[in-house]
Amino acid sequence: MLNPDSVGRTFEGAESVTVSQSEIDAFCAVLSENNTTVAPPTFSIRITLEQSQEILSNPEIGLDWSRVVHGDQRFDIKRPIVAGDTFKCSSTIENYKVAAGNEIVTVRSDLHSEGQLVVSTWSTLVVRA
């Protein structure tokens, strides 16, 4: 079970992450997107998934990542991501509830580059009973 004290807390990613052109190229290739000058709208999941996984796996928080199913996802995009962006990621556990034995956790992640907010994402994760 998630530690209720972690709800509402914000966790800072340990390291900043720099986006390379080859990462954008690989993501575009999957989608047959020919314009690789900017990243596709869902690209930021590559950064936020790993960061939120790291944060939520912290024993202090107590999420059982092996039983997680992705419930829903939302992106608020201030500007497209481009190669060379260096992001600091902060994740906040915005909401937590238990329904029919399943834990439902909403995590917001903000990606900042040079102090500017570029993308906010909300992931709802369901930890199956």
Next chain:
Amino acid sequence: MIQVGTILEEKIFYVDRAILKAYADASGDQNPIHQNEEFALSVGLPNVIAHGMLTMALAGKFVTDWAGGSVAVKEFSARFVKPVIVPADQKVDLTVSGVVSEVDGERIKIDISATSAGVKVLGMSKAVVVK
């Protein structure tokens, strides 16, 4: 002219195991339920399933093709209601369609539908674009 009710022409994407592998590498999501049939069956799934985020990324491609590129998208959301099931050596469809549900100045809201094998896979999926 774009107005409420304007239809975005349906598009069919095809999903196979190769694209799941490519997406796993591109996204960093190497969960074996998206690549390993034996593992997927062992956790009670009917077969290997596509990443929900791949389904969403393809729905995003549908939107950006219509809106004039990745730069157009300001908001994008979806609920993963059912998985896209991807048996070995098959290409399964992801059929995406959309309709304009709101026009507010230059911001256009699109309601997106996505099905695979006739089953709805994304729910409540919406995008806001500036075209």
